Ligand code: GDP
């Protein structure tokens with residue numbers, strides 16, 4: 001059962017200590033406010049955090065969808081307790097909206113990120129670069145997906161433009177509506193591997209997901225119907241098996257996983273530019289008028305594409321803007337919190353004086 005979900009010898013070795021403690025392995029397939037759904041050798045169980053994990057201050061240490069966990073199980077009740085989270089190979093992280101301090105894992109152990117963009121819209125290179133950066137940042141390898149190929153007569157130029165943006169990153173074209181290109185897309189995933197779809201809204205992610213899940217969804221429906229007793233035993237999974245033995249994760253927030261904390265990812269996409277900049281004569285070269293600037297030389301000789309350089313600079317500026325906004329949000333939240341405390345304080349004082 002768990003082999004189907006990507007359990008491997010490597011994981012088994014990482015699990016040895018937990019196995020000795022009498023714990024069983026499982027993979028988180030859904031996270032809800034009041035608990036988790038976990039796939040185990042004994043099927044899907046409802047799971048809660050152990051007291052120790054729950055009281056752990058670091059939210060990032062809490063399990064997320066895709067995580068492998070160590071469990072004690074109660075098979076009679078189909079429940080389990082999560083005692084530990086196995087080290088993650090990759091993680092999509094975002095900071096909680098109300099805080100710049102708390103990173104939140106929104107999906108773990110993702111092998112591949114399909115960066116989805118639509119062929120009928122103008123290509124937005126900067127957007128694609130952001131999503132590529134987010135993918136690299138997570139540790140997953142990106143594949144660009146051009147959707148709605150049925151609406152486009154000529155696909156070559158767009159694919160070429162993307163290939164230039166992301167050297168070495170595969171590009172696939174699909175039409176979810178006509179069912180074209182889906183096999184080529186799935187071919188990027190090995191059995192046991194897990195993917196996500198990321199990209200701006202409207203590019204066709206839901207449609208693609210539904211087509212990919214076609215059979216799976218019907219299977220889920222069949223289960224629901226057969227136990228239609230008012231019991232809601234089947235939860236909506238956020239990690240689902242795909243035809244061919246791979247998996248897809250669709251958790252809240254992962255589709256539009258953004259820019260924050262993406263500097264490292266930017267480095268992965270613009271590796272060549274960063275290496276080039278390191279050869280400038282001055283360490284703090286601004287690549288403007290400094291003598292011995294390798295970047296300007298490369299631009300002049302044409303070995304560095306001017307558009308790509310512009311994108312790189314723009315992305316840097318945007319990252320700074322996003323970080324600044326996050327800090328502002330945190331400051332505002334802190335101010336509101338303080339304001340709230342004062343209000344409570346004043347109300348308490350009024351109450352002390354009694355009703356008037
Ligand atoms: P999402 O916001 O990325 O999840 O995008 P949706 O899946 O909701 O799709 C946005 C719109 O594009 C919808 O009106 C879809 O019907 C349409 N769409 C999605 N895939 C295709 C496709 O392959 N071909 C065509 N012609 N339209 C598509």
Ligand code: ZN
Nearest residue numbers: 280285287293
């Ligand atoms: Zn320089």
